Amino acid sequence: MTKFRAKLTFIMIVMIGCSMLIAGIFMAKVLEDSHVKSLEDNMERELRVIVATGDWSRIGSENELMAYFSQQAKRIKGVTNERLTYVRTDGKVIGDSDQEPGQMDNHLSRPEIAAAAASGVGYSTRYSDTLKEKMLYAAIPVKNEAKATIGFLRISMSLEQVDKSIRSLWYFLIVGLLILFLIAGLVSYRIAKGITHPIEKMTKVAQQITNMNYESRVPAYSNDEVGQLGLAINRMSESLQQQMARIRENERRLQGVMENMLSGIMMIDRDERIMLLNPSAENILGFSSQELLGKRYNEAKQQFEFTKLIQECIETRESIRDEMIFYYPAERILDIHLSPIAHEDEEWSGVLIVIHDITAVRRLERMRSEFVANVSHELKTPIAAVKGFAETLLAGALNDKDTAVSFLQIIFDESERLNRLIGDILELSKIESKRIPMNFSPIYLPEFLERSLHVLRKEAEKKHIELSMQVDEDMYIEADEDRLRQIIINLLSNGIAYTQDGGKVKVRVEPLDPNSDGDYERLRLIVSDTGMGIPKKDLPRIFERFYRVDKARSRISGGTGLGLSIVKHLVELHKGTIRVDSEVGIGTRFTIELPVIH
Structure with missing residues (x-):
């Protein structure tokens, strides 16, 4: 602490010097006030001598009195070189050494006159509009033999000489103060710089650390206490940087886990408000985090059974697991696991909810x-x-x-x-299981479809069913020829099996969204028949395994019930889509869309 104490001693010396200067200024002010007080005492004595030696109770007309008292005032001024004014009790000036009394204002409200009337003597210092300079005024009452006030006698003198003396004193003091303050300022600056500059740097580093800039460091200073403080700040900053790096890494990992979890995560705090919701939970519940975060769980427009489950977990503080059907935004079967959250220092701090969508399972x-x-x-x-x-x-x-x-x-x-x-x-x-290899090769569609129809033509002729195709001459597709033929033959066989005698089964191929040059990236393959059709209630399940619309007819035709399921999977292996449109008694149409090139 020796070095710091030495610096502190210098600062105290400067403070003492400043105190002495302030004391000097105070003494100068006291000297000024004492000088003015001495003048006031002298003026009071002069007034009392003038009152005692003069006749101030003269009687006559106003003009005569003005002339008489003005002459007396001028005579006295010639001796004292001070302005003299005689004021009647009503404030009327009836004698003045410097001005015509008739042209002067009523003086009853003058501070010195009012003070004289109240306490026997009055003083005032102010700027005279008549003489255009600063004046010192003194006034006493004039009394008759009955001790009744008959007027006021006022004397005034210019403070120019006093002001000059005071100004000289002030100039001397100011010059001395400036010199002293200059010296003190230089000394203080050197001392302050040695102390405050490192502290300022430390303060800036601390502010940067507060703003999460943990790479900021304090420059190396001396080995005194300030230097040790800077070293401690640098160690703290380095430690915080390492800790924040670990925290950010953990946050990134946790955020990545939360965002990519297939299970929904919801957290409710001790105030029963939803504080955490991951993207999977948003998809499962059908609400965004902006709509739910910060709201109480029973105000979040959730399914009543789900809300009751949360309430039960909060009340019992025990883990709960249940399976529940949600109907919004879509019908889903959910496995919900609720666990109370408790920390070492707290009995209970919320509920963690894990939601698994087990609909597919x-x-x-x-x-x-x-x-x-x-x-x-x-x-x-x-x-x-x-x-x-x-x-x-x-x-x-x-x-x-x-x-x-x-x-x-x-x-x-x-x-x-x-x-x-x-x-x-x-x-x-x-x-x-996608264990079959796909051998893609260019296929000329007109020839390919002709061979496929030829395979089934005899079967169609037995029922007098007309088989036809509509395809442009220059149409090609890249596909697995055997699997594509399996798709076509399966659909054609179904069409023949479920079409009455004399009906029609047709295959049509058309490009999808051709550009101005006639090129296209996808094509549509349509297999239609004029058979019995499929009821609307059966359309959603038509591609399921072993599903039959007309079980008796299917059994007669020898079908296994797996054909359309195989077709659907083969189309998906070609990166395509298939859909079915049908009307009972009119016919059925299967529409397949496939990419031209893989």
């Missing part, structure tokens, strides 16, 4: 269950038929040749149907 479970049931049913039917007819043959039907041949034909047909079913199941399994 439940749908898959249902589809898996339905698939197993459908497969079991589809496999059981032909197996039961084969077993039944085989038992009949073994029971003696072999002896009847015609019956035996009929039964064996049925067994063969059912085994073929069973073989097709197993083949389609295996094919669909490979397609769904």
Whole structure:
């Protein structure tokens, strides 16, 4: 502390010097006031001598009195060189050494006259508009033999000489003060600079640290206490920089996790307000964070059962897990897990809610269950038929040749149907798992469609169904030829199977959004028929596995119920889309849109 104490001593010396200067200024002011007081005392004595030696109770007309008292005032001024004024008790000036009394204002309100009337003597210092200079006034009352006031005698003198003396004194003091302050200022500056400059730098660094600029450092100074303080600030800044870097990294990681989580996260604080909502929760609940953050959970327009679940967790302070169906913004099955949040120093601080959308899981479970049931049913039917007819043959039907041949034909047909079913199941399994290779190559569509129609033409001729195609001569597409043929044949086979005798099945290909040069990036392939049509209630499920609109007719036609499901997956493997439009009794149209080039 020695160096700091030395600096502090210098500052104290400067402060003492300033105090002495202030004392000198005060003494100068006291000297000025003392000088003025001495003048006032002298003026009072002169007034009393003048009152005692003069006749101030003369009687006569006003003009005579003005002439007499003015002459007396001038005579006295010639001796004292001071202005003398005689004022009547009503304030009327009836004698003055310098001015005509008749031209002068009433003096009853003059400060010195008022003070003299009140206390026996009055003083005033002011600027005289008559003489155009600063004057010192003194007044006393003039009394008659009955001690009654008959007027006021006022004397005044110019303060020019006094002001000159005071100004000289002030000039001397000011010059001395300036010299002293200059010296003190230089000394103070040197001392202050040594102390304040490092502190200013430290203050700036502290402000930058407050503004989260943790790279700012204090320059190295001496090894005194100020230097040690700067070193401590630098260490603190370095530590804060490292800690903030770790905090930011953790925040980025947490933010990345929160934003990319498939599960919804919601946090409610101790005031029952929603304080956190990640993007998945926004999508699941159908509200943005701007709409929910800061609101109480029971004011957030949420499903009543969900709100009750939160209330139950807040009241019981226990973890709750439940499965719930939400109907907004879409029908979803949600797995909701609510956990109370508690810190070491607090009993309870809020609720953390984790929301899992398990709609797809439940749908898959249902589809898996339905698939197993459908497969079991589809496999059981032909197996039961084969077993039944085989038992009949073994029971003696072999002896009847015609019956035996009929039964064996049925067994063969059912085994073929069973073989097709197993083949389609295996094919669909490979397609769904995307384990089949796709061999893309250019395909000339007119020739490709002609060969596809040729495969089914005999089947169509049996029902007198007209097969036709409409495609431009210069149309090509890049696709897997075998899979594309599988798509076309499946759709054409369905059209033939569900179209009455004499109907029509047609394939049409058209470009999508061609530019001015006639080039296009996608094309539309339409397979339409004039069959029985599909009811509207069945359209959403038409591409599901084993789903049949007319189960009896499907079974007669030998279909497995997997064709359209296979078509849908093959179209998606070609990066395309498929949709169906149908009217009962009029016909059905499947529309496929595919990219021209992969």
